[in-house]
Amino acid sequence: MTIDLNRIRFNSLHEKVMSADQAISFIQDGMVIGMSGFGGAGEAKTVPLALAEKAKLHPVKITFATGASLGNKIDQKLCESHVIARRLPYQADPTLRKAINAGEVMFTDQHLSETAEQMKHHVIAAPHIAVISAIAITEDGQIIPTGSVGNSAVFAELADQIIVEIDNTINPKLEGVHDIYVPVKRPNRGPIPLTRVGERIGTQGIAIDPEKIVAIVFNDIPDTASSMAEADEETLAIAKNLINFFENEVAIGRLPENLGPLQSGVGSIANAVFAGFEHSNFKDLEMYSEVLQDCTFDLIDCGKMKFASGCSMTLDTSAQRVMQNFDFYKDKIVLRPQDISNNPELIRRLGIIAINTAIEFDIYGNVNSTHVTGTKMMNGIGGSGDFTRNAHLAIFVTKSIAKNGAISSVVPMVSHVDHNEHDIDILVTEQGLADLRGLAPRERARKIIDHCAHPSYKAALNDYFDRACEKGGHTPHLLNEALSWHAKFEEQGSMQ
Amino acid sequence: MTIDLNRIRFNSLHEKVMSADQAISFIQDGMVIGMSGFGGAGEAKTVPLALAEKAKLHPVKITFATGASLGNKIDQKLCESHVIARRLPYQADPTLRKAINAGEVMFTDQHLSETAEQMKHHVIAAPHIAVISAIAITEDGQIIPTGSVGNSAVFAELADQIIVEIDNTINPKLEGVHDIYVPVKRPNRGPIPLTRVGERIGTQGIAIDPEKIVAIVFNDIPDTASSMAEADEETLAIAKNLINFFENEVAIGRLPENLGPLQSGVGSIANAVFAGFEHSNFKDLEMYSEVLQDCTFDLIDCGKMKFASGCSMTLDTSAQRVMQNFDFYKDKIVLRPQDISNNPELIRRLGIIAINTAIEFDIYGNVNSTHVTGTKMMNGIGGSGDFTRNAHLAIFVTKSIAKNGAISSVVPMVSHVDHNEHDIDILVTEQGLADLRGLAPRERARKIIDHCAHPSYKAALNDYFDRACEKGGHTPHLLNEALSWHAKFEEQGSMQ
Numbered sequence: 006m007t008i009d010l011n012r013i014r015f016n017s018l019h020e021k022v023m024s025a026d027q028a029i030s031f032i033q034d035g036m037v038i039g040m041s042g043f044g045g046a047g048e049a050k051t052v053p054l055a056l057a058e059k060a061k062l063h064p065v066k067i068t069f070a071t072g073a074s075l076g077n078k079i080d081q082k083l084c085e086s087h088v089i090a091r092r093l094p095y096q097a098d099p100t101l102r103k104a105i106n107a108g109e110v111m112f113t114d115q116h117l118s119e120t121a122e123q124m125k126h127h128v129i130a131a132p133h134i135a136v137i138s139a140i141a142i143t144e145d146g147q148i149i150p151t152g153s154v155g156n157s158a159v160f161a162e163l164a165d166q167i168i169v170e171i172d173n174t175i176n177p178k179l180e181g182v183h184d185i186y187v188p189v190k191r192p193n194r195g196p197i198p199l200t201r202v203g204e205r206i207g208t209q210g211i212a213i214d215p216e217k218i219v220a221i222v223f224n225d226i227p228d229t230a231s232s233m234a235e236a237d238e239e240t241l242a243i244a245k246n247l248i249n250f251f252e253n254e255v256a257i258g259r260l261p262e263n264l265g266p267l268q269s270g271v272g273s274i275a276n277a278v279f280a281g282f283e284h285s286n287f288k289d290l291e292m293y294s295e296v297l298q299d300c301t302f303d304l305i306d307c308g309k310m311k312f313a314s315g316c317s318m319t320l321d322t323s324a325q326r327v328m329q330n331f332d333f334y335k336d337k338i339v340l341r342p343q344d345i346s347n348n349p350e351l352i353r354r355l356g357i358i359a360i361n362t363a364i365e366f367d368i369y370g371n372v373n374s375t376h377v378t379g380t381k382m383m384n385g386i387g388g389s390g391d392f393t394r395n396a397h398l399a400i401f402v403t404k405s406i407a408k409n410g411a412i413s414s415v416v417p418m419v420s421h422v423d424h425n426e427h428d429i430d431i432l433v434t435e436q437g438l439a440d441l442r443g444l445a446p447r448e449r450a451r452k453i454i455d456h457c458a459h460p461s462y463k464a465a466l467n468d469y470f471d472r473a474c475e476k477g478g479h480t481p482h483l484l485n486e487a488l489s490w491h492a493k494f495e496e497q498g499s500m501q
Numbered sequence: 502m503t504i505d506l507n508r509i510r511f512n513s514l515h516e517k518v519m520s521a522d523q524a525i526s527f528i529q530d531g532m533v534i535g536m537s538g539f540g541g542a543g544e545a546k547t548v549p550l551a552l553a554e555k556a557k558l559h560p561v562k563i564t565f566a567t568g569a570s571l572g573n574k575i576d577q578k579l580c581e582s583h584v585i586a587r588r589l590p591y592q593a594d595p596t597l598r599k600a601i602n603a604g605e606v607m608f609t610d611q612h613l614s615e616t617a618e619q620m621k622h623h624v625i626a627a628p629h630i631a632v633i634s635a636i637a638i639t640e641d642g643q644i645i646p647t648g649s650v651g652n653s654a655v656f657a658e659l660a661d662q663i664i665v666e667i668d669n670t671i672n673p674k675l676e677g678v679h680d681i682y683v684p685v686k687r688p689n690r691g692p693i694p695l696t697r698v699g700e701r702i703g704t705q706g707i708a709i710d711p712e713k714i715v716a717i718v719f720n721d722i723p724d725t726a727s728s729m730a731e732a733d734e735e736t737l738a739i740a741k742n743l744i745n746f747f748e749n750e751v752a753i754g755r756l757p758e759n760l761g762p763l764q765s766g767v768g769s770i771a772n773a774v775f776a777g778f779e780h781s782n783f784k785d786l787e788m789y790s791e792v793l794q795d796c797t798f799d800l801i802d803c804g805k806m807k808f809a810s811g812c813s814m815t816l817d818t819s820a821q822r823v824m825q826n827f828d829f830y831k832d833k834i835v836l837r838p839q840d841i842s843n844n845p846e847l848i849r850r851l852g853i854i855a856i857n858t859a860i861e862f863d864i865y866g867n868v869n870s871t872h873v874t875g876t877k878m879m880n881g882i883g884g885s886g887d888f889t890r891n892a893h894l895a896i897f898v899t900k901s902i903a904k905n906g907a908i909s910s911v912v913p914m915v916s917h918v919d920h921n922e923h924d925i926d927i928l929v930t931e932q933g934l935a936d937l938r939g940l941a942p943r944e945r946a947r948k949i950i951d952h953c954a955h956p957s958y959k960a961a962l963n964d965y966f967d968r969a970c971e972k973g974g975h976t977p978h979l980l981n982e983a984l985s986w987h988a989k990f991e992e993q994g995s996m997q
Binding site: 091093105106107108111112113114115116122123126127128129130191192194195196197198200258259261265348349350353354355356371376378379380381382386390394395397398420421422423425427428430442443444445447448473474476477478479480481482484485487488489491492495 | 587589601602603604607608609610611612618619622623624625626687688690691692693694696754755757761844845846849850851852867872874875876877878882886890891893894916917918919921923924926938939940941943944969970972973974975976977978980981983984985987988991
């Protein structure tokens, strides 16, 4: 491992360089640890991995907070060593997921914009120690983040002690791409002065008291490449339905020609939608989102996207191209803290079009993003609530069926509500698009069944809705049957 | 009826004075009509009442948008005359409720901050005609609202034609209490420049092109006095539990001494909580809310509250006192448009403590504010979502049982989700208070059952939770039983 002291430009900190094994001696049982990492990019690596190793012999339990999900199987390894007592605000690891669903790890599933806010204002405990991944420490002691900003700024601000992990694998040219703005504590807070997607309102690094840095470690471990399912017939149809809708909205003057700032959840459907933009007539697209994926850079390359703001870069096939030509992208992207990328004030002001993926939605427009059959946590709500709650247009996409048709993604009643009927504007499957704007529940039901449900489930949905309507109510339901589709799936392996 | 032309200080408009019967000739079948009125205060009166009368002989259907609920039985009378095809964004009328639940009127139940925003940006249709209740029209043609601002400013801005209804019953001294700030249309929108509860950022009246005013009518019909159930043993216990919590939060330094700006839903529980503040040690309280009720003015009178910002004044016993001594209150209150009083940007920035009433909540912290047994609309979500979604602390209160114990307000799974587990911090009943901050679902369940459930339902809730946990999951549920309490109530009249 290379120890490149040129990356520590605040010279008095050179003496804080040590091994990860030495650094983890600061981490004590019962502590809250706030660590870098968002969307599998920019996480601290050697420190958590050393902690997982040490805990096999010397058990330790921590509350483990990050930006969002981590690469390098860090959640898996910490979980296997029983280090994680509580996890927040998001995760996407199969081993940890299993422990959460068994009730062994307490998972505080949070809106990603809220962790920083809640820690700052004593709603939840602030970190004792922050472990911050960095490209460098500047002459004035600022910490320059790596491939994500996440919650690193607020963790560093609030923690008593900071461990910096210099990541040798990250191109130093990333310095300058971050824009660190931390809202002051209430009650003395003013407006966040951002009015355009591309504006810079903060500093290039995280400004902290360098005295708080107790250890600096180096790592040579690259970010894990994201792996994305290839687009298939259904994801392409979803993308087509959505792009047709956008084209029509522009044609009738309800959306501006560049649509306005776009947010997109992570995944193959989002990727397909963005790929669809490549061959559309839209131009000057802008993104104000969390994760900048391959598709973001593809749109920049072909001249369709003029600026993308996020809090993380999670790259797969384009990683090498982007990093090698970073000078080209540097004035076209910015990485912000997640309480700025996902901030309700900014989402409302900018008028974001939010596109996120649902596990299932119901005939009245309620959306489940987190729980399989209402009980088993998948990953967490992530930023979908931050955006949906305050978006100009809140859109959810999903395939109309799953497991070869054993599951209908359109159900009488969702088994868990993450986004409710009040917040949803548009639902899209490969079957079509339901425009729910301004509609009452009974109107929505007919549209959703007609446009989004799979043909193999339409008759059953219409039958449920018709019989519920006979009973009456603003939102007609048959309480004894509302969740029976899920129960049937649990018992018989199919909703059919 | 007095026609006082001194109230129309823009003299060229004098010729637009006419009777309500004449004015309603502008209203055509199929139109969207945007009318003043919020919380039963400040509604237009003679125009809708004349419309209800005329429609008995000459049927007409409109989309009827207001600020929120109306006094003077206007919704009832328009509904009985079958005038309302679609109603938004809120209502609280028994006759209209019945028509909504029968599927005869389409009800677009909206977050109250969103109607203005959605009309402005073509998500829903903007009004053809605005009917605006006014104290006066100023020398420069501004319309001065009456006891509420609601959506009047945006309706007037967007409508092709405006009917002004001068309300003789409103004390002209109210002129100056309103602060009309209308965010500009995106994409040219900047921050809303409000950083303190008491700040004024707009104009005293609604500035429009006076050419759009096609009719001015006068009325002598007073606002309907609000009627509030007296505090009982349970509401007083809820108030005590909440105030004990606040005292403790201040003592340990998690809340400032004046708590920070308070929002409160309308109703007897909120009134009891605010009455509780009178005998507390808190001082310099501030309110940033929708409706200013009697209790607001009581707290101002006793020197506990220094400023209250709302979008409506709904007064019962204190109406006369407040109106006769309005000079005393004028620098201590302000009335704003509802997209400012309920704005997510401001709620997040100011750090609002939001206190709203639930119909029911479940063991995991999901809240139902709108639907009785999941199907029948009560009033609508109102502002509870605007505040809860972005509050510093989101608190819901309710009595632990209803209908003499036939209904438990704490259930295994709510029958409709208006506010989900991600957004709820504190739940309170007369039994106690559950502090859910930072907890995972299984931890919340035990706290909610222990602290909030009625003793007569505790065993059954624990039994459900224990058996669900045996099945596993992050949020354990038994899908065949989750809604069985509601189904049993529907079938047998009791959850017991």
